[in-house]
Amino acid sequence: MNWILKGALSATLLVAGAVGAMAEPGVTDDKVVLGAVDPLTGPPSLLGKAHRLALQVWQDDVNARGGINGRKVEIVFEDDGYVPARSLQALKKMVEVDDIFGLIGTSGSAQLAAMMPMINELGIPTLNNMAVNSHHFNPPLNPLFVVGPTYCQEIAAGMTYLVEELGLKDGKYAIAFQDDEFGDDVRCGYLEGVKKYGLNNVLELEFKRGQKDFSAEMLRARAAGVTVLVSGGVVAEHSIMLKEAAKNRMDITFLGAHSAHLTPVQALAGSAGDGYYAADYVPALTSLEVPGVAKFMELANTYLSEDERNSLNRYSLAGYAGALIFEHAMAECGADLTRACVIEKLEGLDGFETDGLLGPVTYGKGNRHAPTAVIVLQSNADKKDFTIVSERMEIE
Incomplete structure (x- = not known):
């Protein structure tokens, strides 16, 4: 009898062990744990904090609505300081200690690249909307989904x-770009435009990452008669070039990538920051005519303090839109939430809408990049906001 009882107990333990082994990481009957790696310290924290706040707003809203199929969402946030080695350390910690199910914050371009081998090896469903680089999806990794155009596509x-809306085909064009992959991607878009329209490319200026003095570059641009300048800077570089151009009394049209769509750029540039253009794939926080923006700002007013709301920027809208995409995929999986199912549901998205935050989102087999669409915004420095001045331009 004792032998029979012992045998039954052993069988029970084996079954329980097998069930435990099959359980999905970060998923219980009433909770799902997600992870986010963001730069929360140092100069790039301007981006990371805004992204984190949006994810917190989404988390609070989801949980107030009862969670996703009855499961409350818990997001674990880690700071990488915008250092790739720290990004990988953060992911390892979230996998080994926090047992995350998926990843909805991936920091910068090089930072995500450092995490990609682990993401792929463990099959962690991941959505990147922070910094888009073709290396993130070419070749595609099965669990990694990227939303938003590359800087090349954006520019x-x-x-x-x-050219087509402002009628600047006959201008004298120049680009100032950072000496790294980011700058190369901006230059890629610039050269595509030059080739497409047969533009007069009079000057290409490469500068060091973190450069603070652009007086020599702007003097060269003035001597070359530049009338249109494309900026391949991150944040501060835009404002410094704008101020130098104003100091040299240059009448130029200025275009930046989405990193120029930030009120700190306007603030640093002062009066020189009025009227420049930024290409982006999300609207402005003040674009309340867009349903998705109005909804997000309503939630932000509910869940964030005034100081926190003052830290929001375009990275908040991108982060919130990405969270909505991930929420949809998890919800589609129903009660049986698995990593494989979320990956399958993300892959199956075809024209998914985010109430105007993004253009339609589409993936597919072998396609892990949804470039959505680009809009152009113009800076209103005195009002500290941006106005949408173009229709959405679909990316082919």
Whole structure:
């Protein structure tokens, strides 16, 4: 009898062990744990904090609605300081200690690249909307989904606006770009525009990352008679170039990538920051005529303090839109939430809408990049906001 009882107990333990082994990481009957790696310290924290706040707003809203199929969402946030090695350390910690199910914050371009081998090896469903680089999806990794155009696609669309809407085909064009992959991607879009429209490319200026003095570059641009300048800077570089151009009394049209769509750029540039253009794939926080923006700002007023709301920017809208995409995929999986199911549901998205935050989102087999669409915004420095001045331009 004792032998029979012992055998039954052993069988029970084996079954329980097998069930435990099959359980999805980060998923219980009433909770799902997600992870986000963001730069929360140092100069890039301007981006990371805004992104984190949006994810917190989404988390609070989801949970107030009862969770996703009855499961409350818990997001674990880790700071990488915008250092790739720290990004990988953060992911390892979230996998080994926090047992995350998926990843909805991936920091910068090089930072995500450092995490990609682990994401792929463990099959962690991941959505990147922070910094888009073709290396993130070419070749595609099965669990990694990217939303938003590359900087190359963004600037190329912005060049289309300059030529076809502003009538600047006969201008003298120049680009100032950072000496790294980011700068190369911006230059890619610039050269596409130059080639497409046969533009007069009079000057290409490469500068060091973190450079603070652009007096020599702007003097060269003035001597070359530049009338249109494309900026391949991150944040501060835009404002410094704008101020130098104003100091040299240059009458130029200025275009930046989405990193120029930030009120700190306007603030640093002062009066020189009025009227420049930024190509982006999300609207402005003040674009309340867009349903998705109005909804997000309503939620932000509910869940964030005034100081926190003052830290929001375009990275908040991108982060919130990405969270909505991930929420949809998890909801579609029903009660049986698995990593494989979320990956399958993301892959199956075809024209998914985010109430105007993004253009339609589409993936597919072998396709892990949804470039959505680009809009052009114009800076209103005195009002500290941006106005949408173009229609959405679809990316082919």
